[in-house]
Amino acid sequence: MLDFPTTLSAVVKPAPALSREEREREIERAGYNPFKIDARTVSVDFLSDSGTGALSTAQRAAAEQADESYACSSSWYRFEESVRDLVPYRHVFPVHQGRAAERVLFSSLLSPGQISISNTHFDTTRANVEIAGGRALDLPCPASSDLDSEFPFKGDIDLGALERTLSGPEGSKVGIVLMTITNNGLGGQPVSLANMTSAAEIARRHGVPFWLDAARFAENAWLITRREPGYSHWDPRDVARREFALADGCMISLKKDGLGHAGGLLAMRDDALAERCKALVIAGEGFVTYGGISGRDLEVVAQGLREVTDPQHLAGRESAAALLAELSHQAGVSTVRPSGMHAIYLNAGRLLTHLTPAEFPGHALACELYRRGGIRAAELGSLYLGELDDDLRLREPAPFELIRLAIPRRSYDETHLRFVGSVLDDIAKEPEQVPGYRLTEAPPLLRHFDCRLTPLPN
Ligand SMILES: *Cc1c(COP(=O)(O)O)cnc(C)c1O
Secondary structure: OOOOOOOOOOOOOOOOOOOHHHHHHHHHHOOOOHHHOOHHHOOEEOOOOOOOOOOOHHHHHHHHOOOOOOOOOHHHHHHHHHHHOOOOOOEEEEEOOHHHHHHHHHHHHOOOOOEEEEOOOOHHHHHHHHHOOOEEEEOEOHHHHOOOOOOOOOOOEOHHHHHHHHHOOOHHHEEEEEEEOOEHHHOOEOOOHHHHHHHHHHHHHOOOOEEEEOOOHHHHHHHHHHHOOOOOOOOHHHHHHHHHHOOOEEEEEOOOOOOOOOOEEEEEOOHHHHHHHHHHHHHHOOOOOOOOOOHHHHHHHHHHHHHOOOHHHHHHHHHHHHHHHHHHHHHOOOEOOOOOOOEEEEEHHHHOOOOOHHHOHHHHHHHHHHHHHOEEOEEEOHHHHOEEOOOOOEEEOOOOOEEEEEOOOOOOOHHHHHHHHHHHHHHHHOHHHOOOEEEEEOOOOOHHHHOEEEEOOO
């Protein structure tokens, strides 16, 4: 007998279902860029799991009791209490989203020329290290570069490389060791508690603060209970507390495991650092008890942080990702292994072998998913990460041609996932029908958000 799923839909919205001709017109208008496609034409939106989930009835009820007082509102106290149930740090600052926490932290902690070491910096995290004058150094574990390896903790940091860097000639320049859980830049792979414990110990021995970028702390905790020896009987909430207890502080985008539509937080043990952060929060975000978000949003994420460690919620996330991966394999499309929780990553390079990296196979597959099924997803390949020459031709390809199908929380059910599987099946029957693309316009910075492309004749 199956477990009963334990949630029922309380509010529903219609999903657009356009004709293929209507979508062809829309994607052409959008310059073949998923970020410019009108969401009213998207049937299944897998562009991001950030701020895109459905609220629970308890979150909507909490929002009704919001207190919009400027300072020390009752919503702030409820937010603080909910955060403190997870993190053991003295200082807690709400901010408007995760990247605001990054800006405040790195401006307060790093001096120009200092190095931030991570298992992998998320893209905004890297940008904020660099804006603060620092250098971002990624030390992912070796297993992470093999997309097919079933190693259970491919999000781990390379402990040997961490020790060597900290003991080496540049060791004195390292200002922070930052562990991203789960490792979003590397396929959403989890980090083991054993790896976090050792990394924290190495950092501490060298006198360097150890922090967490914990946007998906609950999904990471769940995968620890599923994959790490010794934790299978643990409550994921206790694993999450253990994660935070290892660190000197954390940044959390509350648009992921906060189950919110806005918000982030910054929390830490160090009093002097907190004083410096406080000034930047007030100057850039808002007074320290609201940090740029409304009382309503404080209530929503306070309740979200209570709900997110529910084993039923986390088990449902894991099985949704596993089902989507299984459906992809059945269609003949390989995915980055093992599948994580927030997204699956399709290996477009392996499917569209008739396209060279310069024809952007990941992007080609993303466009095809929209044309055939109204499914929106983002490329993670040479369009996003490759190097271009002045004529917008690819000079240096990315190591892999992937696309990410990010699964919004509590929004799609098995029927939607099976529909996506059937569209993939349709594409994979005749992959050579999928055209490549050429860039026609690209801004110098963050080009994937604003570029335009055109399909190549097949
Ligand atoms: C989303 C994310 C961020 C940035 O958070 P925003 O709320 O989008 O600003 C930082 N780090 C990681 C790992 C993330 O996934």
